[in-house]
Amino acid sequence: MKYYFAPGTCSIGVRVVLEEIGKPYEAVKVDFANRAQYAAPYVEKNPKSKVPLLERDDGATLTEFAAINMWLALSNPDKRLIPADPDGHARMIEAMDYAVGTMHMQGWQRFWRPGNFVANEAEHAAVKARGLEILAKGFDIMDKTLRGKEWLVGDYSLADSALFYVTWWTTRNSKLELPANVKAHYAGMNARPAVQRALKGEGF
Ligand SMILES: N[C@@H](CCC(=O)N[C@@H](CS)C(=O)NCC(=O)O)C(=O)O
Missing domain, CATH: 1.20.1050.10 (Glutathione S-transferase Yfyf (Class Pi); Chain A, domain 2)
Incomplete structure (x- = not known):
């Protein structure tokens, strides 16, 4: 699993969830100072040019804070990050x-x-x-x-x-x-x- 982030941005809220779950992941920094979010290869992974992005082990990519965190929480129900009721x-x-x-x-x-x-x-x-x-x-x-x-x-x-x-x-x-x-x-x-x-x- 690869987590794409830029320091100081909203992606930290996904990293918090990854750390709560505690499974191994690779953190890949997107170099905003050089506008890497607008260029290949990143833009091919995420045409929205934003972080966070999660690249799953099956190769699929997920964007949007809520979607990524919901997928992480639903895939790890034992961590109880979503209320059951x-x-x-x-x-x-x-x-x-x-x-x-x-x-x-x-x-x-x-x-x-x-x-x-x-x-x-x-x-x-x-x-x-x-x-x-x-x-x-x-x-x-x-x-x-x-x-x-x-x-x-x-x-x-x-x-x-x-x-x-x-x-x-x-x-x-x-x-x-x-x-x-x-x-x-x-x-x-x-x-x-x-x-x-x-x-x-x-x-x-
Ligand atoms: N709605 C998106 C917002 C993502 C977003 O705005 N990311 C900002 C960092 S906090 C970004 O990547 N900005 C890069 C840019 O606009 O060039 C989400 O929920 O993930």
């Missing part, structure tokens, strides 16, 4: 999709790539500010979901790895104050040996 399963997807689809793709994307939202450079500062607003609202919602709980759903799930990477970015790249339950969740994630191995594996 229908409500827990749905709540896990609800939280994971919100972290990836809204906090990352709507919040952080506006901040990092304002040009993808508006061409006029004079408007970029406003787009970035809106990105941070979306992010702050996202943390507020996650904070309420975490009230009285250590993990987003049940006894730890894939959703926690998604919240982890958007929180990690926020602590590293912004002055946004995290609400208390999100702070505690981030501390809990950092205490997990799998998270420590994932970070170390990518040079952090």
Whole structure:
């Protein structure tokens, strides 16, 4: 199994899951500094030019954070990374999709790539500010979901790895104050040996 990543990106949330599972995998760095994601051979594996990408032992490739992590968790049911009951399963997807689809793709994307939202450079500062607003609202919602709980759903799930990477970015790249339950969740994630191995594996 090969895991394609770029340090400092959302792929860390897949590496956390790979480390939770604990089976051997090969980590392949995609050299974003030289725009390797847009050139052969990477673009032949992933025409989306994004990480994460998982190349399975049968040669098939999987893209998209949620799809990769669902496949990993469903292939390793003994690790219990997906709640077994229908409500827990749905709540896990609800939280994971919100972290990836809204906090990352709507919040952080506006901040990092304002040009993808508006061409006029004079408007970029406003787009970035809106990105941070979306992010702050996202943390507020996650904070309420975490009230009285250590993990987003049940006894730890894939959703926690998604919240982890958007929180990690926020602590590293912004002055946004995290609400208390999100702070505690981030501390809990950092205490997990799998998270420590994932970070170390990518040079952090
Ligand atoms: N929706 C995708 C998002 C993946 C994504 O945005 N990856 C970023 C890094 S966090 C990337 O590879 N960007 C490279 C580029 O846009 O050039 C997913 O869930 O996997």
